[in-house]
Amino acid sequence: MRPSLATCRDALEMTVRAPSVHNTQPWRWRILPDRIDLYADSHRHLKATDPLARAMVVSCGAALHHMEIAFAVLGWGVQIMRFPDATDRDLLASVRFVPRPIADTDIQLAAAILLRRSDRRRFPAGELPAGSIRAIAAAGCRLGAAARQMPERFLHQLGGPMREAADRHAIDPEYCAELAAWSGCHGAASGVPARNTPAARSADELPVRAFAGPELPEFTSAPDAAQWLVVCTPNDDRSSQLRAGEATSAMLLQAARLGLASSVQSEPLGMLDLRDQIRQSALHRCAYPHIMIRVGAMPSGASPLQFTPRRCVEEVIQVA
The missing domain is CATH 3.40.109.10 (NADH Oxidase)
Incomplete structure (x- = not known):
């Protein structure tokens, strides 16, 4: 049993909101009958900024976690095998799915995906909430x-x-x-x-x-x-x-x-x-x-940031 193709597309629409170095979005997803594979998109490797491609892999890791949250809020748990094929350097993870109840935390974190921005402005002085x-x-x-x-x-x-x-x-x-x-x-x-x-x-x-x-x-x-x-x-x-x-x-x-x-x-x-x-x-x-x-902490008077654009999900998925 696995999520429908429509569910996979919905989850990946949320997944691609993940942060990445220079917003390069250096990932590709292959939807297979029994799993989804995550690949690094080496064509988006920033060779001067990130010569050893560490930041590219870190970016893909952020997307992998976003994917876990996106499927969780749609009622699916994930089983992740990282680096399943030693001969394919770009294949970073294979993800399989099991049905699971939706928890309140899943809803809160999925909402956080939509709320999060990269705010590079100076943060004003003030105590952050305890803990x-x-x-x-x-x-x-x-x-x-x-x-x-x-x-x-x-x-x-x-x-x-x-x-x-x-x-x-x-x-x-x-x-x-x-x-x-x-x-x-x-x-x-x-x-x-x-x-x-x-x-x-x-x-x-x-x-x-x-x-x-x-x-x-x-x-x-x-x-x-x-x-x-x-x-x-x-x-x-x-x-x-x-x-x-x-x-x-x-x-x-x-x-x-x-x-x-x-x-x-x-x-x-x-x-x-x-x-x-x-x-x-x-x-x-x-x-x-x-x-x-x-x-x-930005005060309520600070101007809200607009979404950082993302590529259409159709550009980053392949359906096998």
Whole structure:
């Protein structure tokens, strides 16, 4: 017994709302009679931004977790086999299905998929709800990763590598060309839209990635008051990268469920020496960092963000 083709399409419509590096949406789905296979779309690999394709696999992991939530709210549990074929590097997971009752948590997380945005604006100062960061971190831990919260006094351990990555990228012509192709977009179904991007903040202690053609006004000119978490795993293989993506999805959805804003940052993690520097200083060489999450609370007066566009689901599925 498996979901109908219509149910699969409905679930994948929700699945493709997952976040991805530069909104490249680097995934393909093959619907088979007994399962759905998830493939990495290597044609959307950002070679200058993500030379080792780690962020691509993390992005696909986020989509895999979104898929689990999407099917759960439609009454189906999933059984995931990760990397089922060692000879096919792009085949990341095979997913089979079993009927299951819909839980309240399924409904809440599915709603969070529709509510979540990547909010790159400065977050205003203010106390977050008690226990919220712990709850967000715990959501990731249940998916096989850990989340190290960075206290304010240790933020320089991230800020130094982030500024160095921005400086290197600013004079890298291949990176700049790639960034221009995938950001500052108007009306495109992929890439980072200009309307959702604030101007670069090089003066901030933790500068977020600078995208092309920013048009989004900041809510506040005060220093960014975001809370930062580093998503990490004990190992550094592709399975760990996929798990880190699943955990990142769970954490972002938990933040949205709690009414908090969030975005992700991975710029220095694409450079081996800077990634190792973060591993050394922030994680004491006990784990490998895959992505960084910033969380904050936007007041009700902040302008709501529009959806980031997604490709039509028909473009990313194949029915066998």
